Amino acid sequence: MQIKDFMKQITEASGVSGYEGGVRELVRTELAAYSDEVRTDTLGSLIALKRGQRPDDVPQRSIMLAGHMDEIGLLVTKLEKGYLRFSTVGGFDLRVLLGQEVIVHGRRDFPGVIGTRPPHVLGPEDRDQVVPLDRLFIDVGLTEVELGKNIRVGDIVSLRREFTELAGGLVAGKAFDDRAAVACIDQCLQYLAGLRHTWDVYAVATVQEETGLKGALTSAFGIDPDIGVAIDVGHGNMLGVSEVDTVNVGGGPAIGFGPNIHPALYEQLTATASRYEISHQIDPIPGASGTDAWAMQVVREGIPTALISIPLRYMHTTVETISLKDIERIGRLLALFIAGLTEESAEQLGLAQQSSAT
Amino acid sequence: MKELIAELTETWGPSGNEDAVRKVIEKSITGHADEVRVDALGNLIVLKKGNVKKGVDKRRIMLAAHMDEIGVxxxxxxxxxxxxxxxxxxxxxxxxxxxxxxxxxxxxxxxxxxxxxxxxxxxxxxxxxxxxxxxxxxxxxxxxxxxxxxTRPFVDLGQRLVAKAFDDRIGCAVLVQTLLGLKTTPHDVYFVFTTQEEVGVRGATTSAFGVEPEIAVAVDVTLTGDTPEAPTMAVALGAGPAIKVKDRGMLAHVGVKNWMVSTAERLKLPYQFEVLDAGSTDGMAIQTSRAGVATGVLSIPTRYVHSPSEMVDYDDVRHSVELLLGMLSSPVSL
CATH class of the missing domain: 2.40.30.40 (Peptidase M42, domain 2)
Incomplete structure (x- = not known):
């Protein structure tokens, strides 16, 4: 599928952390077209395997690509006089919740709105403040009695937002964090169809990243890959934020560097980008990256891990903004990198030698 | 069961010092287990083997309740x-x-x-x-x-019980009572009494790695929203076992959550859903063990958690045992 069409499809779908079923089926259909087998693991991560083609004298190696398909959301904590009180799943920005349209996943899906008291009835102190969570509520329009029959405590609520094309090749919408990475992985598999590679590729759409990197941790344990690459979003340049803290939207893959990233893997990725003249940027990450890469790195005996960030503006809002060109470039970079993986690359990464017996 | 609860809560056992509690539990389960062992971190692992039943998938199920309590x-x-x-x-x-x-x-x-x-x-x-x-x-x-x-004596108020360390000796009591009441099961059920939960779910982390379950249910206490000016929380004492949806450390596996709900409805047991904004349980460690475990949590609604006078409702406790018995006696499909 074309990047734009796939992005529209998966970002408009619901898939709050722990409840990724809806978006997973869309991803499954797409990745199945470019891989040899697809499975779902216990926690719900979708794992697509594209086997490498290797001569008998080359040992079996594998790379895991991880992009998380879950999105931040809300859940019902209490039914109160016909309204719903709620809490957050993942780190929602309370400043942007007010006035959002939502879908409450009750006995069926109910459209709803997030309301609060209007400015006219607020005192001067309240008017200048971010509305705290306990002053917000969801209104789905049902009477108190009907609400009780259709919605229960613990029901999941997702945000509703249409995918929008901006000018200049940019697009905006919800859940780009991190479904844009799933689109990158899809692009990578599409490119790989036309390339020869010896390493097996596990393309993984992970779950529950926003609630503690859980899907990456468990899927990496199950797959036990030689190396891992996480793809996640990084803060893009925007008005009012220092250049030091951002990467450029439209500037290409932001290749992470720091303790979470294996230095040789970083070198190999940047060398690949330079060799194929893929515009890219360096993204220094001094400590915990807060991404699937952080979890993958310490699975089992340790996995050499890299992180590629997609420059994105307005993170954790429903108007996250990226450049489609960056997705295409990341997909191409990953594919060319994979196609170039050899036993020599493994040696540079300090991986244990393997016999070629299969 | 109240005698067991009294003995368990009055026993001494801050995190890392669970030996006395473990002895009480070992004594109370004598003759009811197929295997009993203690692992390196002091977790007590009790296996009740399943009877092979035609047409029923035998599952490897881990139940966890922690023996340790907070202290100084x-x-x-x-x-x-x-x-x-x-x-x-x-x-x-x-x-x-x-x-x-x-x-x-x-x-x-x-x-x-x-x-x-x-x-x-x-x-x-x-x-x-x-x-x-x-x-x-x-x-x-x-x-x-x-x-x-x-140190504080157990008090029986009739419907309601008061003690220190209901967190999580009440979970231990529920597990013991479930084991004693479980005549036959099609599953291999590991009753795990864990250590060091209060200092970072340490015992559950290692015992889950060792037991390698497919499905797990942690049994622990949860807070309530039914006292004067309490924070918003739709959990009340006496309204039934609380089935966890989410806490600060995990989202319950939807399949396990639904297994608990459908069993409660089949047995006509009261239950409530729990969304907890603070705290977590052994469940969060078990969930991410190895390649992942389908994990849910059964919570006993408890007032004044982490005080010397925690309070539970006896019906909630009894219903929790009945719910677990119902779950373990039947086939599971998640």
């Missing part, structure tokens, strides 16, 4: 024999004032507080000390590193 640990002994201390687990300083603590050898200390400068000052643990009644340092009989926990 001596960090300094001064010249006069007063003990400074720090917390083991989430101790809320105001609950310490006026409390007595007990050491492993049964000796008691009372908690005192430095001179209060501002009357409305929040009590801080570093301004408190333990007084063991010693006339001088030479007779203290305590050393840096000695652990202590609240």
């Amino acid at each position: 640990i001596v960090s300094h002994v001064d010249e006069k024999g007063f003990l400074r201390f720090s917390a083991i687990g989430g101790v809320f300083p105001p609950t310490l004032l006026g409390s007595r603590v007990q050491f492993g050898d049964g000796k008691i200390g009372v908690i005192g507080r430095e001179r209060v400068v501002k009357p409305d000052e929040a009590p801080r643990m570093d301004k408190m000390f333990i007084d063991v009644g010693s006339p001088d340092k030479g007779h203290v009989g305590r050393r840096v590193g000695d652990a202590a926990c609240f």
